Amino acid sequence: MTIHNNIDIKKYTTFGVTATAKRLVEYESVDDLRRYFASNPPSEGFYVIGGGSNILFSGNYHGTLLHPVSKGISVVSDDKHGITVRAEAGEVWDDFVGRCVAGGWYGLENLSFIPGTVGASAVQNIGAYGAEAKDFIESVEVYDPLSDSCRVLTNDQCAFGYRTSIFKQKRHLIVVAVSYRLCRTFTPHLGYANLRERVEAAGTPTALSVRQTVTAVRSEKLPDPAVTGSGGSFFKNPVVDAGLADRLSALYPQMPRYDADGGVKIPAGWLIEQAGWKGYRHGDAGVYPKQALVLVNYGSATGKEVADLAARVAEDVKMKFGIELVPEIIIL
Ligand code: EPU
Numbered sequence: 001m002t003i004h005n006n007i008d009i010k011k012y013t014t015f016g017v018t019a020t021a022k023r024l025v026e027y028e029s030v031d032d033l034r035r036y037f038a039s040n041p042p043s044e045g046f047y048v049i050g051g052g053s054n055i056l057f058s059g060n061y062h063g064t065l066l067h068p069v070s071k072g073i074s075v076v077s078d079d080k081h082g083i084t085v086r087a088e089a090g091e092v093w094d095d096f097v098g099r100c101v102a103g104g105w106y107g108l109e110n111l112s113f114i115p116g117t118v119g120a121s122a123v124q125n126i127g128a129y130g131a132e133a134k135d136f137i138e139s140v141e142v143y144d145p146l147s148d149s150c151r152v153l154t155n156d157q158c159a160f161g162y163r164t165s166i167f168k169q170k171r172h173l174i175v176v177a178v179s180y181r182l183c184r185t186f187t188p189h190l191g192y193a194n195l196r197e198r199v200e201a202a203g204t205p206t207a208l209s210v211r212q213t214v215t216a217v218r219s220e221k222l223p224d225p226a227v228t229g230s231g232g233s234f235f236k237n238p239v240v241d242a243g244l245a246d247r248l249s250a251l252y253p254q255m256p257r258y259d260a261d262g263g264v265k266i267p268a269g270w271l272i273e274q275a276g277w278k279g280y281r282h283g284d285a286g287v288y289p290k291q292a293l294v295l296v297n298y299g300s301a302t303g304k305e306v307a308d309l310a311a312r313v314a315e316d317v318k319m320k321f322g323i324e325l326v327p328e329i330i331i332l
Helices: 030-039 093-103 118-124 193-201 207-221 242-251 268-274 303-321
Strands: 002-008 020-027 061-068 073-079 082-088 137-144 149-154 174-182 229-233 258-260 263-265 285-287 294-297
Touching (some): 020 030, 030 137, 082 093, 093 207, 118 174, 193 207, 268 303, 285 303
Antiparallel strands (some): 082 174, 137 149, 137 174, 229 294, 285 294
16 A cells, blocks of 8 residues: 555546645555555545546545555356456456457457546446446445445446446445456447448457457547546536427437437537537647547646536537536546
């Protein structure tokens, strides 16, 4: 365990904005957490950050950040129905997906090249190209510092939803490891036309060709955090009632729309682009020119500048379309 006081946390988040944290604790195990909380009661407050790819610090952080650096991937069970693979929360998500594909453990290939950690994959229920982490999560191991105990939550107990889970409400539950149930036989999931065309152009689909194509598509559309700061999609795609969606479709016949639980999902990226923000830049804060759902830091933007831009975009979309955009990014 390493404890840093008054530390610059720029390199701990993909937005790359300058901020300091009063304390940042890198921990490797539940034993480390136990030792830490033995002298720093959880009532003092804490926040867990994984790869920092879904967080924007709008100023300095005056509390404690916990950052898992635990590593380990192991096969828990392997039978004719499938394989269960357990990964520690601190594993880099895309390394884990790569290991699964190489091992012939299939299912996660559509989720390739998503930044972040294995722990965050469960908290956030990450998703892309028709797949979500929850489709494969068997169970999640957590440590609860309030009761100093470990628990295993089954998939049903995790209350997964679109980019959400129980771990977003019960912030005191610290994800320690996630077990994924994967398949021994590969079945391509190519519902996204754009992905299907590119995968099929490369020959008979394999898990590796899907992984390589998803990686290529994401690299083309999304900024590389090593070059341009960002947190991926800034907003969630809103679900609106069918009446509003129909009125908008009459005005904008080309508007993409998808049936969703409770209404119609409209891509936030499309709304932001229509509102005229795609490629907008103010100082070093901007709306990414290739994907309007992504806000970027071109170098020296502050977290507040990015958060202010997000608020302006959301306000404008609300005025023009009557739709509330809710951030997917957590602003601290
Ligand atoms: N669109 C535009 N303009 C834009 C961006 C998108 O018109 O600037 C339109 C596209 O033409 C398309 C539709 O919006 O018709 C959807 O776009 P896309 O397929 O790029 O996906 P998205 O809805 O913008 C979501 C996820 C992404 C994930 C992709 C692919 C959310 C909030 N975002 O984006 O996840 O990679 O689908 O499955 O659900 C992330 O969460 O950080 C993330 C990158």
